Amino acid sequence: MVTRIPVQGDRPYDVIVGRELNGELPGLIDGAARVAVIHPPTLRERAEAVAAVTGRQTVLIEVPDAEAGKTVEVAARCWDELGAAGFTRTDVVVGVGGGATTDLAGYVAAAWLRGVRWIPVSTSVAGMVDAAVGGKTAVNIAAGKNLVGAFHPPAGVLCDLDALDTLPREDIAAGLAEVVKGGFIADPRILELVEEHPAAALDPHSDVLRELIERKIRVKADVVGVDLKESGLREILNYGHTLGHAIERREKYSWKHGHAVAVGMVFAAELGRLSGRLDDATAARHKKILETLDLPTTYAESAWTELAAGMRVDKKTRAATLRFVVLDGLARPGILAGPADDLLREAYKAVAR
């Protein structure tokens, strides 16, 4: 069974969820003479299979795994390879991998000749439910996470559930942090499914995981379809990311994104609670559900000063005013602007160890 989830906008596209989806690719690369397939070492075979179905001249570009591939230097090497192969405006970039690889591939495509078509072939839960959808592309720099990038929607997204067979359990769980985020900001049924079936949520063959993936994709599609460039509504997708990105930066990008976001969501829930906006039970539900999935919910107490500084480069900051996504209730996200330092420090106690 194949599910097609439409994403609206100037150039609408589908997120396609199913199994053995490589046959969908030729329909998305109409008019291209060349296809570059960007992939990490572990996904070489899958990238070769993707290249084989294109029926075009292909260039396989192997990049370092995970965040090590999400750098300006790696992007520059990809552009050199596109240049050497004579890539034109009708040619296509395909990213085969998790969110880090598709963020890189999307940025490579966004900047090449000021923007060529690209297609994420997503192989991780975080990639399928979040990174591959919505056109946010980026690389990290020393100053912070995703600070160099572009909004560049893909021509289509392939989410081949077969890929999840080889995804480590820890990465399935990390991806579920982004799914749980979707539950708190928009679709509480997601939370019930995880609470009722925690083992199935982590099982790549379960109908529960497929339903969770599709529900979260719909949450994201509904948001980015009306606010591609994050001028308002899209900010809700950043729930838990202000502290999460500061943790990733402090850990020099060695932490899994979903792990950092899990800690960040517990912090954001506490911020909402302490500012009188979120009820105690919904705040407590964050820690409980994330721990059910073996996700981290604590971080070093001694790191606070560094994290507080790191949060200042968050993209939601306006002038000197820090802005956080918080909840006014379940599935009722809002913005908390300019919280006092004392309030932030107090909320950090909920995650400090």
Ligand SMILES: NC(=O)c1ccc[n+]([C@@H]2O[C@H](COP(=O)([O-])OP(=O)(O)OC[C@H]3O[C@@H](n4cnc5c(N)ncnc54)[C@H](O)[C@@H]3O)[C@@H](O)[C@H]2O)c1
């Ligand atoms: N653009 C966006 O809107 C958006 C949204 C969410 C996350 N992100 C970004 O996505 C990244 C997190 O995504 P991720 O967790 O997929 O990261 P990732 O790409 O680093 O993948 C995690 C690990 O799983 C491995 N992997 C991926 N697919 C596999 C498979 N099928 N079999 C075996 N191993 C596999 C990868 O090689 C890597 O080691 C972060 O960089 C985050 O910032 C971006």
Ligand SMILES: O=C(O)C(=O)C[C@@H](O)[C@H](O)[C@H](O)COP(=O)(O)O
């Ligand atoms: O799509 C969005 O918008 C998000 O915020 C989704 C996040 O899960 C994702 O990690 C995104 O890359 C964060 O964006 P950033 O603008 O804070 O870098």
Ligand SMILES: [Zn+2]
């Ligand atoms: Zn994220």
